[in-house]
Amino acid sequence: MAERLLLITGNYSPEPTGIGKYNGEMMQWLAEKGYDCTVITTYPYYPHWKIQAPYEQQGHWYKKEIQQGLTVYRCPQYIPAAPSGMKRVLMDASFFLAAFFRLFILLFTRKFDVVMVVVPPFHLGFLGLLYKWIRGARLLYHIQDLQIEAARDLQMIRSRWLINTLFRMERFILHRADLLSSISEGMMRKIAAKSGREIFFFPNWVALSYFFPINERQQLKAGFGFRAEDKVILYSGAIGEKQGLESILDVAITMQDDPRLKFLICGAGPYKTTLENKARSMSLQNVIFYPTQASSHFNRFLNMADIHLVIQKANAADLVMPSKLTTILAVEGLALITANEGTSLYELVRTHELGIVVAAENQQALYEGLLQALNEDSGHITSRAGDYARNFLAIDSIMTSFEGNAIKASR
Numbered sequence: 001m002a003e004r005l006l007l008i009t010g011n012y013s014p015e016p017t018g019i020g021k022y023n024g025e026m027m028q029w030l031a032e033k034g035y036d037c038t039v040i041t042t043y044p045y046y047p048h049w050k051i052q053a054p055y056e057q058q059g060h061w062y063k064k065e066i067q068q069g070l071t072v073y074r075c076p077q078y079i080p081a082a083p084s085g086m087k088r089v090l091m092d093a094s095f096f097l098a099a100f101f102r103l104f105i106l107l108f109t110r111k112f113d114v115v116m117v118v119v120p121p122f123h124l125g126f127l128g129l130l131y132k133w134i135r136g137a138r139l140l141y142h143i144q145d146l147q148i149e150a151a152r153d154l155q156m157i158r159s160r161w162l163i164n165t166l167f168r169m170e171r172f173i174l175h176r177a178d179l180l181s182s183i184s185e186g187m188m189r190k191i192a193a194k195s196g197r198e199i200f201f202f203p204n205w206v207a208l209s210y211f212f213p214i215n216e217r218q219q220l221k222a223g224f225g226f227r228a229e230d231k232v233i234l235y236s237g238a239i240g241e242k243q244g245l246e247s248i249l250d251v252a253i254t255m256q257d258d259p260r261l262k263f264l265i266c267g268a269g270p271y272k273t274t275l276e277n278k279a280r281s282m283s284l285q286n287v288i289f290y291p292t293q294a295s296s297h298f299n300r301f302l303n304m305a306d307i308h309l310v311i312q313k314a315n316a317a318d319l320v321m322p323s324k325l326t327t328i329l330a331v332e333g334l335a336l337i338t339a340n341e342g343t344s345l346y347e348l349v350r351t352h353e354l355g356i357v358v359a360a361e362n363q364q365a366l367y368e369g370l371l372q373a374l375n376e377d378s379g380h381i382t383s384r385a386g387d388y389a390r391n392f393l394a395i396d397s398i399m400t401s402f403e404g405n406a407i408k409a410s411r
Helices: 018-032 085-107 122-135 147-153 160-174 185-195 217-223 246-254 272-281 295-304 324-330 344-352 363-375 379-392 395-407
Strands: 004-009 036-042 063-067 070-075 114-119 138-143 179-182 231-236 261-266 287-290 307-310 335-338 356-358
Touching (some): 018 036, 070 085, 085 122, 114 122, 185 344, 217 295, 246 261, 324 335, 335 363, 344 356, 356 363
Parallel strands (some): 004 114, 231 261, 307 335, 335 356
């Protein structure tokens, strides 16, 4: 009989980016390998912070779907249009409660061998522990973002008492899960320090059949409305507070005398309107905002750019690992990355020469990095980026390792 897996997560396919994208690809891979897979999740909302197609016109109560060999249970959830720290707490609590009722039914109707919880939100681990204790399943707890540290360091939650309470709750989960995993060495060190346990390395991947280099950049630019001589400097991803994207506007105004330079900010998120208003108030003619691009032409869109910006605030550098970097590497893009020495992102890029890395939240460093990217030959960097993606980021190799070392090894 096929081994039964249950995934509990707040983000899932068809979300086009971030945790939901990886969760969907992971479960599809496992289902194709013969696992009996079930998912408890909510409706797709990220990165737009509103329910997305094909669900936006439907009712948003409990719903069961059968998708390509997967059973997906979608639960209702409060989704704030303008998320703040407290609204995110309420959002996570609403999904926890809704998912609990769905899990309660499954407790008496299905026996799963493995329960996997992908966080944030971190407290979904309590649902995994509940099923583990009652039905004897093994609990895999996978951490994509260090949510509590991010809320503290970005001052999204200012109450010290609340932060300490959340940390105590998290430690309770970390000490009782059967396996802990995360996506970067820096995050693994932080998790190990507060749990006292070994952490399994389970990085994000890239689907190399969808993302690959295209050499016809001039023709691609024309297809997206740019001139062949334009230098497209692209940020593509979630637009939120932790990215520190104001720095793009600040460097754009210092380089506005060069008509070739086009700063393209593509994506969605709660901070996009604020960023657009700031760009308008600065009268920036060289900054263009695009919506999230359809998957059907996203590879061409990425290949069109001359420089890819991977920007984060300094105090978020080891709390999250930017998933956008995997696709940039796969298309052999030239990445300009803000990360400080000592962080796992900095060490990864410098060790393997995957891009140009400059100090985070340092406007002069960002400006000088852009000049370097524009004026120096970067062929050796982009070639190494592609080699790294093909050798270390292919979904089959990462998922095969996870299957053998996490799922099967936990039997």
